[in-house]
Structures are given as C-alpha cells and as structure tokens.
Amino acid sequence: MKIHEFTMAPNPRRVRVFLAEKGIEVPYQQVDIGKNENRTPEFLAMNPMGRVPVLELDDGTYLAESVAICRYFEEQQPEPPLLGTDAKDRAWVEMWQRRMEFGLFEQIAGCFRNTHDYFKGRLPQVPEYGNLCKQAAIERIQGLDGELAGREFIAGERYTIADITALVAIDFGRLSNIRIEPEQKNLARWYQAVSTRPSAKA
Numbered sequence: 453m454k455i456h457e458f459t460m461a462p463n464p465r466r467v468r469v470f471l472a473e474k475g476i477e478v479p480y481q482q483v484d485i486g487k488n489e490n491r492t493p494e495f496l497a498m499n500p501m502g503r504v505p506v507l508e509l510d511d512g513t514y515l516a517e518s519v520a521i522c523r524y525f526e527e528q529q530p531e532p533p534l535l536g537t538d539a540k541d542r543a544w545v546e547m548w549q550r551r552m553e554f555g556l557f558e559q560i561a562g563c564f565r566n567t568h569d570y571f572k573g574r575l576p577q578v579p580e581y582g583n584l585c586k587q588a589a590i591e592r593i594q595g596l597d598g599e600l601a602g603r604e605f606i607a608g609e610r611y612t613i614a615d616i617t618a619l620v621a622i623d624f625g626r627l628s629n630i631r632i633e634p635e636q637k638n639l640a641r642w643y644q645a646v647s648t649r650p651s652a653k654a
C-alpha cells in the first residue's frame with residue numbers, strides 16, 4: 453500500500469491530517485504537479501482525472517478522491533471516529549464536510565487555479581471566475597464565524613473531517629489572500645484549536 457501525493461498540495465494534506473489523527477502510517481510517493489508528473493500515461497492509468505492523492509492498495513486497486521480515501525481508512529480503523537458515530541451523526545458530519553468542501557475548499561481552489569501564477573500557461577485560467585470563487589469563499593468564512601459561535605468544532609462538539617477540510621482550505625487560502633479577519637473571533641478560536649493539534653503539521 454502507498455499514497456501517491458504531492459506534499460505542497462492541499463488535497464493530499466487532508467488525507468495526511470486524517471491519517472495523523474488516527475495514528476496510521478502509510479508510505480508516500482511524491483508526484484510533482486509542477487513538473488506535470490500527474491499527466492504522464494503511468495499516472496493517468498492510476499487516476500484518469502490526473503489528480504492527487506491516489507491510494508494504491510496491495511491488490512492493485514487505485515482509489516482517488518480524498519474523502520473516499522479517508523472513508524477507506526475510517527472503515528479499517530474506526531477509532532477515533534472522524535466521519536461520525538451512528539446513522540444521524542454520520543449524516544450530520546457528511547453534511548458539514550460537504551459544506552466545507554463545496555462551499556469553502558472548492559471555492560479557494562477555484563480562485564487559486566484561475567488566478568495564481570502557479571498554473572499560468574499550464575491550465576486555462578478565467579480570472580473573473582477565480583474572483584467570483586474568492587468572493588464566495590470570503591462569504592462562507594463569514595458564515596462559518598457565526599456558525600461557530602455555538603459550538604467548539606464545525607460539526608459539533610467533536611473534531612471531524614469537516615474541521616480537516618476547513619483547516620486545509622483556510623491555510624491554502626493565504627496564497628490567494630483569503631484570511632480569517634481579526635473581528636471573526638469564533639473562527640479565530642476554532643483555528644487556534646485545530647491548527648495546534650499535532651496532526652496539523654502533517
């Protein structure tokens with residue numbers, strides 16, 4: 453088993469933080485996106501989407517999509533639960549995970565992909581779309597500050613995958629000048645708690 457990933461990219465970091473929370477160690481193989489190593493025929497045979505991370509299982513299965521990879525490890529090792537504990541809680545955590553993924557992470561990634569020099573000349577960029585993504589991310593961050601007024605973590609009183617997705621998104625947002633504002637006190641308190649967990653270094 454190994455994970456094909458790129459340390460500098462945010463989606464692989466989601467998986468690394470998830471595994472660090474569970475204390476699971478998996479060997480990593482670096483795929484340098486900057487050198488288009490994710491576009492080689494060998495890589496596309498593993499994941500036709502040309503994206504990292506990809507979990508390679510010993511039976512030759514290649515699992516892509518960060519949340520699917522996390523799901524695999526949650527089933528292998530349920531403790532500590534990061535995807536919910538019973539039917540209602542699992543649905544609740546998934547609701548918040550999806551809100552953080554589509555409403556925040558994807559918006560920040562959309563801004564980066566469409567406006568940052570890193571992808572200039574390598575991907576078609578539509579800066580106007582990138583700026584719309586940035587605005588949507590800023591509004592989601594503002595909403596999150598209000599939501600966190602009444603609870604410790606994003607999906608309630610326990611740390612879950614929704615916190616991992618939001619933490620990685622907000623850290624990645626700095627590259628596009630998307631930040632927690634000084635007046636967003638609830639979000640700042642949450643960020644202090646999740647970013648100082650040992651797993652955040654993963």
Ligand SMILES: N[C@@H](CCC(=O)N[C@@H](CS)C(=O)NCC(=O)O)C(=O)O
Pocket residue numbers: 461462463464485490502503504505516517518519
């Ligand atoms: N939905 C996928 C997205 C994966 C993804 O977009 N990965 C980025 C790195 S964070 C990537 O491989 N980008 C390379 C490219 O777009 O060329 C997931 O959740 O894993």
